[in-house]
Amino acid sequence: xQPVRLYVKGALVGYKGSKVNQYHxxxxxxxxxxxxxxxxxxxxxxxxxxxYKGKNSKRNPRTGEQSNLRVIWxxxxxxxxxxxxxxxxxRSNLPPKSLGGTVRIMLY
Amino acid sequence: xxxxxxxxxxVQNRSGQQLQCRESRSVVKKDKMSSRNPMLIKGxxxxxxxxxxxRKQQWKHEKKEGPKKKERxxxxxxxxxxxxxxxxxxxxxxxxxxxxxxxxVLKKGIQPGSVLIVLSGRFMGSRVVFLKQLDSGLLLxxxxxxxxxxxxxRINQAYVIATSTTVDISGVKIPEHIDDxxxxxxxxxxxxxxxxxxxxEKINPEWLAKRKEDQKAVDTGIVAAIEKVELLDTYLKTKFxxxxxxxxxxxxx
Numbered sequence: 515x516q517p518v519r520l521y522v523k524g525a526l527v528g529y530k531g532s533k534v535n536q537y538h539x540x541x542x543x544x545x546x547x548x549x550x551x552x553x554x555x556x557x558x559x560x561x562x563x564x565x566y567k568g569k570n571s572k573r574n575p576r577t578g579e580q581s582n583l584r585v586i587w588x589x590x591x592x593x594x595x596x597x598x599x600x601x602x603x604x605r606s607n608l609p610p611k612s613l614g615g616t617v618r619i620m621l622y
Numbered sequence: 623x624x625x626x627x628x629x630x631x632x633v634q635n636r637s638g639q640q641l642q643c644r645e646s647r648s649v650v651k652k653d654k655m656s657s658r659n660p661m662l663i664k665g666x667x668x669x670x671x672x673x674x675x676x677r678k679q680q681w682k683h684e685k686k687e688g689p690k691k692k693e694r695x696x697x698x699x700x701x702x703x704x705x706x707x708x709x710x711x712x713x714x715x716x717x718x719x720x721x722x723x724x725x726x727v728l729k730k731g732i733q734p735g736s737v738l739i740v741l742s743g744r745f746m747g748s749r750v751v752f753l754k755q756l757d758s759g760l761l762l763x764x765x766x767x768x769x770x771x772x773x774x775x776r777i778n779q780a781y782v783i784a785t786s787t788t789v790d791i792s793g794v795k796i797p798e799h800i801d802d803x804x805x806x807x808x809x810x811x812x813x814x815x816x817x818x819x820x821x822x823e824k825i826n827p828e829w830l831a832k833r834k835e836d837q838k839a840v841d842t843g844i845v846a847a848i849e850k851v852e853l854l855d856t857y858l859k860t861k862f863x864x865x866x867x868x869x870x871x872x873x874x875x
Contacts, residue, residue: 518747519864520741520747521864545869546869547872548871554871556870620741621783
């Protein structure tokens with residue numbers, strides 16, 4: 515039927531880093547609509563999906579369909595700073611290509 | 623047994639005669655008996671089992687088999703066992719031996735009749751009515767089917783948001799046979815390769831008829847309760863979706 519959106523959009527701001535280093539195991543996500551870190555507790559533990567397209571279509575193991583769409587799943591681990599940014603860890607580190615891209619923060 | 627005690631001169635025998643006691647060569651008054659099998663280092667005795675047996679002359683003290691008492695299996699540590707396996711066999715943790723199945727605690731706000739928003743799966747976004755919690759911990763929900771097309775279904779409470787809206791289902795009796803086994807996958811009648819390649823879309827008509835019957839039995843009472851409340855049927859028909867500008871952390875469900 516009608517398409518429904520049951521996830522919150524997030525922007526991939528970058529990787530966790532310090533002055534000289536970058537830690538690719540943790541990505542930073544700016545959650546749309548989140549301005550403070552105190553409201554960010556709602557998102558802790560929520561699953562995050564980085565959806566992207568590949569050149570070759572692959573079979574989705576669950577539905578059996580062939581699709582170009584691929585996902586890297588992760589979870590929101592903690593808040594980051596005070597302005598609505600959140601840290602997320604994915605099953606495999608996100609590629610640098612993903613920076614600036616969108617990520618889906620599910621409600622579960 | 624007490625150790626050898628120092629004896630001074632005055633000792634009497636049974637008839638009362640004083641006897642001279644030969645001073646023992648090694649007279650040691652001890653509170654405890656010196657061990658016949660002293661420890662070399664902690665946990666290791668000087669003599670092994672068989673040697674210690676002969677030194678203690680245990681054959682003298684061995685009790686003969688009396689009437690059989692109740693057999694008790696004492697808890698023995700590895701060190702007290704007669705046979706210790708060469709490779710250490712890990713022992714199961716006590717907590718694993720008796721896995722008590724504790725019922726999953728329902729999230730706050732989920733009560734029979736609560737309207738829930740399904741977050742994932744085929745019926746993503748649908749608002750459904752919660753009926754009861756099954757033994758497996760999963761929630762039993764229904765659309766109702768006539769309202770929004772969601773049949774009697776099981777769902778995990780992790781994939782659900784509880785809303786404050788409730789439907790009065792106090793008058794509804796859920797059939798007893800609808801439990802976890804009811805939702806088990808229907809095995810294909812044809813076994814083996816033939817069954818695997820046969821058209822798995824074909825559903826057993828008997829099974830389907832029964833499902834429809836159960837759906838009606840559950841839903842009639844709920845639909846009646848829904849129609850009493852204004853706009854509740856439209857509410858359940860509408861799917862939940864997020865729009866631009868909406869943030870779930872700021873929403874009250």
